[in-house]
Amino acid sequence: MAVIRFDKVSKSYGQTVVLENIDLTIDDNEFLAVVGPSGAGKTTLLRMLLSQEKPSRGRILIDDVPIADEPMPDRGIVFQRYSVFPHRTVLRNVMMGPEWLAAPLTGRLFGMQRAELRDRAQAMLDRVGLGGHAGLYPAQLSGGQQQRLAIAQALMTRPKVLLLDEPFGALDPGTRRAMHTLVLELWREHRMTVVMVTHDLSEAFHLGTRVIAVDKSRHDPHAPHRFGSVVTSDFEAKLRLVRRLHDEAQAAG
Template sequence: MALIEFENVSKHYGDTIVLENLSLTIEDNEFLAVVGPSGAGKTTLLRMLLSQEAPSSGRILIDGAPIAPEPMPDRGVVFQRYSVLPHRTVIGNVMTGPEWQAAPFTGRLFGKARQLLKARAQDMLDRVGLGGHAALYPAQLSGGQQQRLAIAQALMMNPKVLLLDEPFGALDPGTRRAMHKLVLELWSEHQMTVVMITHDLSEAFHLGTRVIAVDKRRHDPHAPHRYGSIITSDFDAKPRLARQLARAAG
């Protein structure tokens, strides 16, 4: 379960207000897409959910408890630029997170524990379509394959929340469609709560069960930094998504 609550959250940097008194409840297993213009605070919102940034005021709760002050395995993240380790093989990349979690001093498992983890990593690679690429290095993969690898990395930690920061923006249209299908399937299988940042409105409505727009509603031409973004629109996209999942299943 992963119920996320923003309670009157604001974020500012010095005199510049980025987000202003934002209140939002993200239900368990919701797929929330966040849209808005550049500079509206979308990535700041995501960074606060990841605990890379702390709210200037207000608080964020996960399942009723204050969010941990640092990134934790319960929140996985996939960025637009592929967050993979170039010096490790594909399967090594997927094993890295669980290895460090299980063996924080050495970052490596041995014997049966390593064999079991390697088998689980291979299963995950099979699931994201990289089963035959386990021995390759990231530089030998295409952009879409590297993004599949980044998703596999995140899912290996069994996160309750998956955060996607414009993960498909650099992909060609065909690869993007394939990635959309994969993400919807994995979201359905793993029953995660997903929060995705995107500039693409059609992508937001294609993937999300809910779409919110963030933007500045108030502007002061003499002090453009004075007001922050708020939620300006909130759409229920579940009926459309249900039709898409039904077509995919058929």
């Protein structure tokens, strides 16, 4: 279970307010898509949820427990820029996260533990369509394959929450559609809570069970950095209605 709550969260950098007074609850197994203009604070919100940034005010909780002060395995992330290790094979890339968690001093497992992890990593690669590429290096993969590898990496630590930061922005349309299908399948299989930042409105409404827009609601022309972004729209109810009507139309033939 992973219910996320932003409790009156604000974020400032010096005198510049980026986000202010965010009150937001994300339900367990929800797929939340966050949209908004460039500079509105979408990625800052995601970085705070990952613990790469700390709120200036307020707090963030998962299942009513404040999140740790640093990134933890309960939250996996996939960036637009492929977060893979170029000097490791595809299989070793997928094994590294669980290996470091299990053996933080050496980063290596041995014997039966290593064999079991290797089997689990190979199964994950099979699931994301990279089973036949285990011995290759990331540079030998296409962009879509590298993003599949990044997703496999993120899922290997069995996170409660998967964070997606513009994960498909660099992909061609055909590869992007395939990745949409894969992510939706993995979300349903693993029953994670997903938070995705995207500039693509059609992508947000296609993937999300809920879409929120983040933008400034107040502007001061004499002090443009005085006010931060807030949640300006929440499309959860509309999405549910549209999908229900769509499903009813399909059932009716």
